[in-house]
Amino acid sequence: MKIHNQSAIAFSVTRYQRNETKMEKTLDKLASGLNIHKASDNASGLAVSETLRAQVRGLSQAQRNMQDGLSMLQAANDGLNNVNGLLQRARELAVMNANETMTDADRQASQLELEQLMAGINDTAHKMEFNTKKILGDNAPLVLMVGANPGQQITLDLMDTSTKALDLENLSVLTSSDASGLISQLDQAILKTADNLTVVGSYYEAIEHHMTNALVKEANLTSSLSKLADTDVAKEMMQFVSLEIRQKSDQILVSKVNQNTADVLNILTK
Incomplete structure (x- = not known):
């Protein structure tokens, strides 16, 4: 008798963890205001942005x-x-x-x-x-x-x-x-x-x-x-909301499966 679908649970847990990682990146972008918060976000983009930043700061000092x-x-x-x-x-x-x-x-x-x-x-x-x-x-x-x-x-x-x-x-x-x-x-x-x-x-x-x-x-x-x-705040907020909905869905799915399993085990022990 099968009372627990392990593959479904594993898929939901994996997706939950992946979404959580994405949410952390999104929160970092929203909190810092930077689209490239660290080199792993966009290595080539970081190099270009730092070159531009040096030029901007140099021009600002030149004006002073x-x-x-x-x-x-x-x-x-x-x-x-x-x-x-x-x-x-x-x-x-x-x-x-x-x-x-x-x-x-x-x-x-x-x-x-x-x-x-x-x-x-x-x-x-x-x-x-x-x-x-x-x-x-x-x-x-x-x-x-x-x-x-x-x-x-x-x-x-x-x-x-x-x-x-x-x-x-x-x-x-x-x-x-x-x-x-x-x-x-x-x-x-x-x-x-x-x-x-x-x-x-x-x-x-x-x-x-x-x-x-x-x-x-x-x-x-x-x-x-x-x-x-710079962070596109509207885009990142939509991304955050989407990820949060998916994460809630996976939480409900895992919780529901675990509850059903507990109910079945409870019946079998009676």
């Missing part, structure tokens, strides 16, 4: 680099504007002292102010810094990484705005002749400072273009990475 560059250029712009203001005042003094109506005492006072103006220019050149790097007292190039890969960079040529670089040393307005000659010197210094401001503006615009490009590229790569590595 460029933001630092823009901040530095803004500081340089403010410094150059300050130098330009000092030069404009110095030119006023030169024009004023080129006039023969000035007394010696007036010229001495103007000379003192002129020296203070030149000291202010040197103070800006030597003390204007960004993250401890001098930006107006040195003409060394500054390299900015604007991308995630080697070679994706731009070079900013910093400028020197000291009185030595502007050819404004040992100035005098103590005579009308000195003051008259100083006007041309100051005109050249003002022109050079204006050129430096133009360079700063062009660098600023170039970096902004690179930032826009990096932002667009990062968004596209992030979208691709999301499609590859």
Whole structure:
């Protein structure tokens, strides 16, 4: 007499265990939000996703680099504007002292102010810094990484705005002749400072273009990475519900068979 179908029970138990394994994977994906939670999920997909992730993170850092560059250029712009203001005042003094109506005492006072103006220019050149790097007292190039890969960079040529670089040393307005000659010197210094401001503006615009490009590229790569590595929550939830229904069905089947077996054995023992 056959009272227990072992093959049916074995099939149900095997399917139950297989479904349980699948449910664990589905729960891992739902909990982590990652479609590729570990290498065994999709080995080749993991390699591609990590490459994309490196590019996305590199582009994100490049944007922070460029933001630092823009901040530095803004500081340089403010410094150059300050130098330009000092030069404009110095030119006023030169024009004023080129006039023969000035007394010696007036010229001495103007000379003192002129020296203070030149000291202010040197103070800006030597003390204007960004993250401890001098930006107006040195003409060394500054390299900015604007991308995630080697070679994706731009070079900013910093400028020197000291009185030595502007050819404004040992100035005098103590005579009308000195003051008259100083006007041309100051005109050249003002022109050079204006050129430096133009360079700063062009660098600023170039970096902004690179930032826009990096932002667009990062968004596209992030979208691709999301499609590859992120969990499709709706799909995984449907998978989970389907597996749960199958698992419940196998539980009921095994439970029912065992109950029938127990009932038969109970009858036979009476």
